[in-house]
Amino acid sequence: MERPVRPELVCPAGTPAALKSAVDAGADCVYVGFRDETNARNFPGLNFSRKELEDGIAYAHGKGAKVLVAINTFPRAGAPELWHRAVDDAARLRADAVILADIGLIAYAAGTHPDLRLHLSVQAAASNPGSIRFYAERFGVRRVVLPRVLTVQEIAAVNAEISPIETEVFVFGGLCVMAEGRCALSSYATGQSPNMNGVCSPASHVRYEEQAGGITSQLAGFTINKFGQGEPAGYPTLCKGRFVANGKTSYLFEEPTSLNTLAMLPDLVKAGVTAFKIEGRQRGRAYVAAVVQAFRTGLDAVMEGRAVPDIDLDRITEGGRQTTGAYERTWR
């Protein structure tokens, strides 16, 4: 398959209503997960039953959009059945691709469903041509979601070496510290991690407490942050906690902020990226509609040779702040 000239806009959906919002707002693809620990957004009340996925795929296909199913956690040792069933069901329901991270699961999908399109999840952390080519040559992986650690120049260099393997990059949403797929911070406090259980800082371990000076967030009994009155808040994850080191209280790992590359879309298109991914299956459909519309408008402008309009997305960003992250590495 030749690299499409026009990059795809890949949008998140945690519920059937969000899927409809994404498709209606102009998504080329919508990525979703089953309602269990086989995907990295295994949050309470979120995700799709088999019937909901079947209906969602019918809706998306009816409007010319694709549905990708994320099965991107790592199967428990000796118990891969749940993950195998997820792959089988995604294939049976005619999902357009599955997004996988575990090498054993990729081998299972490639062997059992040779016609099923395979995408490599960001959780697999494949960020160099050798690694990417291995997945493509060995298992027929068609697209790789790149970790958020590369600059635009590095992405362009990777693309030049791996063609015709497609790359997908994140363009908006939450950020993780720079070891995607290998972060175990959450499990130290809660016993559960995104890689194994699909949850980073699970809601069952989170508590908020209103106090005189503001709000305190706790994870598994550990106080990890305190926000003053009116101060914008962030997700209650350890990587975004404020800690005291050398007598100074600060965000040691990363500040609560959202990735926003709207203004960089022309550079990412030039870098040969096949698909632009919006993070946020855990967010509401109002977020999905707003971000998808903004990026649809921006991408259409780029493809028509117009300037990318300045669209304000401040109100939906984490901590009320935005960054271009590693794409520009302004901290260096």
Place this chain on the structure above:
Amino acid sequence: MMEGQFRASVRPMTPPFTPVLLLGLALKPVRLGLLQPVFDAMLRVVRRQHPDILERLEPYADRIVCIDPIDLPFAILLEPNPADPRLTVRRFVDADEVHATIRGPLETLIALAEGKVDGDALFFSRQLVIEGDTEVVVALRKAKDGAGIDLVADLTGALGPFSGPARRLAGMALGAAAGLRSGVETLRQSLIAPAVQGAAARDARLAELEAEVKSLRKSARRGHS
């Protein structure tokens, strides 16, 4: 609930000055027994039109969530047991009898229920307060966001042959509410105008003093060198 009622939080949010706050004041003397049937009817409609909400909440059937509109003189307790769900209006709520609380202005809570605003964004900007069992609150938010609730359409749709006139009536009521909102906003601006002017004058004076201190420090440094 408005100030004066029991709250689980030690520091309740201050309600915004809106028509809802005025409505809340007007509702203060109303017996809750008169309001309860309204919530019973709402629950019936939601059960009929959005059964997936309770289905998604099944793992949390035994958790009680307090939904607390800070500009109204009552709170609503939600018991999401799919076999026997309940919405109960309460004047007083003991923190120990609920597993979690969602607190915010009524209009924000309605927009959240209808999926018109993103729950995370509201939390980031501190327009929404969550207390207690975060898991059930997250589940509730996802469940209702996924349901595609439209309160006016859902409630008027349940009126059968009267749904058309009811929808038109609701449209007129919403139009009137928007007009009232504009009037209340003018009133609010007018009430706070003296305070705003005073704050602006203080800010200007503070800026002058800061500039003066800066200049004096510069002179002192020159004197020492």
